[in-house]
Amino acid sequence: MSTASGGAGGPDRSSLADQTVVVIGASAGIGFETARQVRAEGGRVVLVGRDPERLRKASLELDPVATAAFDATDTDRLKQFFDELPGPVDHVMVTAGAPFYMPLEGMDLADARREFDDRLAVTLAVALYGRDKARPGGTLLFVGGTGGRRPAVGMAVVSALTAAQPALVANLALELAPVRVNLIAAGFVDTPLSGRLLGDRLDARREELRATLPIRRVVGPADMAALALHIMRNDALTGATYDIDGGQQLLPR
Numbered sequence: 186m187s188t189a190s191g192g193a194g195g196p197d198r199s200s201l202a203d204q205t206v207v208v209i210g211a212s213a214g215i216g217f218e219t220a221r222q223v224r225a226e227g228g229r230v231v232l233v234g235r236d237p238e239r240l241r242k243a244s245l246e247l248d249p250v251a252t253a254a255f256d257a258t259d260t261d262r263l264k265q266f267f268d269e270l271p272g273p274v275d276h277v278m279v280t281a282g283a284p285f286y287m288p289l290e291g292m293d294l295a296d297a298r299r300e301f302d303d304r305l306a307v308t309l310a311v312a313l314y315g316r317d318k319a320r321p322g323g324t325l326l327f328v329g330g331t332g333g334r335r336p337a338v339g340m341a342v343v344s345a346l347t348a349a350q351p352a353l354v355a356n357l358a359l360e361l362a363p364v365r366v367n368l369i370a371a372g373f374v375d376t377p378l379s380g381r382l383l384g385d386r387l388d389a390r391r392e393e394l395r396a397t398l399p400i401r402r403v404v405g406p407a408d409m410a411a412l413a414l415h416i417m418r419n420d421a422l423t424g425a426t427y428d429i430d431g432g433q434q435l436l437p438r
Contacts, residue, residue: 201417202227205250207270209257209311210280212239214376215328218406219278219413220247226414231274233257233266258303260310267314276417277315278326279307283378285346288339297342304346305353312357316364322420324365326413327354331370331430335438351426358424365423367416372430375403399432 206223210216212234220230220243230249234240237254244252251270255262257279285300287293308327315325333340333347350368358366373379373394380387394403412429416422428434 200226200228201275201414203229204275204417205229205231205272206417207231207233207274207277207315208280209233209278211247212236212243214280214378215371215374215406215409215413216278216280217243217247219280219410220249222407222410222414224248228275231270257307260306263307263310264314267318270318273320274318275320275323276326277311277319277324278328278413278417279311280328283382284330284332285342286339287342289341300342301346305349308350308353308357312361312366316361319364321363322365324367324417324423325357325361326416327366327368328409329368329370329426331372331428331434334434337438354426355424362423365420367422367424368426369409369412369416370426370428370430371409372404372428372433374409375405394431394433397436399435402431404429404431 201223204223206220206228208216208220208223208230211220211230211232216234220232223230224247230247232240232243232247232249232252234243234252234254235256240252240254253266255266257263285297287297311325311327319325327350329350330343330347333343333345336344347370351370354366354368373390375391379390383390391403395401408429412427416427
């Protein structure tokens, strides 16, 4: 699969035209919007999602070169996916997963252990199985969060993973070079997942953020996708964590 080139000056960073991006978690929200923006720039997309019907609907709009419906936490299936992926790709983005909030009182240790295993194992599996599929200068791009940086009741698992992901990404960037590895750390993003997590409290949360965030609006999937595409284009970026929260971390609790 060909990639855009800027000649003697290096790769063309102005667009993703003719590049191929694998999006894991592509059927809705951040993943879907990232794939849509890649397609708008003339790039190709490979879509991976857990729900076959939602993936089918996304495919009707995005016209991917390929799709695969499976749960990314099934690392054996993830290995098979990369093994069967034809040719090199330019970028791999992983948006799959949801935050795990649970206070110690009432915590199911098996659930907590599974969350650690799934989140870290998916990152390592994409690095291990995707490293030979990503072209030099391309990026493996993961999505995490910023909320766990402040200790609070119910945040033990999220906080530990929030601390671990940047360290993991920085180390992978050294091991996988010249393939790049980066992390986007988001605050609240107005996605269908947020709606499922908050239920009837969603509108109140939106209004609170509009009133208090320095940017005076809520961060949406388009903001996340724009940052993701910037990281894909700019081959000077690796081993780093990029916050996008509209200034949410600056606010007092």
